[in-house]
Amino acid sequence: MAMQREYTADAPAREDVDALPGATVVEFGTNWCGHCTAAQPLIAGAFASHANVRHFKVEDGPGRRLGRSYRVKLWPTLVLLRNGEEVTRLVRPTAQQAVDDALAMIDPEESL
Template sequence: MIDEELEKIKKKQLEDMLKLQNESNESKMRTVIDLDETNFDQIISKNEFTLVDFWAEWCGPCKSMHPVFTRLCKKYVNIKFARVNVDNNQNIAMRFGIQSIPTFVMFKNGKSIDKMVGAVGEPGIHMICKKYSLDQ
């Protein structure tokens, strides 16, 4: 009887370890998706939550946010992270009233539900993600 219980415990621990390893590998592979006119609506409507970074190549604060955005993409696995270059995709920026960059917009099933403007740093991105994330 004790042997059976030990085997159950060992099996459960092994399953838990494998699950953690798979989750870790999955999060390492996550990347920020570049959006444009051809894929924007499809990506934001097919994912429950998508955080979009509206940025431009010439914008210093935008560039300083890229590593933060990329790093947090791996942490919040139920949120898709994407970005839109506003110079190359002015119609998308106008559609959502983007007047300053960087601007971060959270979408749920294709609808804009939250927005942060400026180089908000890691704490700002954490704040918006924690509101909508299952990965607390």
């Protein structure tokens, strides 16, 4: 699975995310957010070693149901799930190692 490059307004329903098997990252933010843009090289670098992790980049903001269901307050927020259950989350990551460590928690087939 490839890392998604742009945030999209087409968010899956929470019930669909909860039903996903395996490792999934739901990343909340916007394409115009400076913190989101700054974090992208760190996130991309970490995903290079976790190609089998599903990745959704969801545009967030007021009234966006999926972000509200995860109580997202700051961008980017990465919610890391295993079999639909939240394992951990990262808010405004500033180091690739933090993203690597979080992905390792949900990805049993990591190729580090």
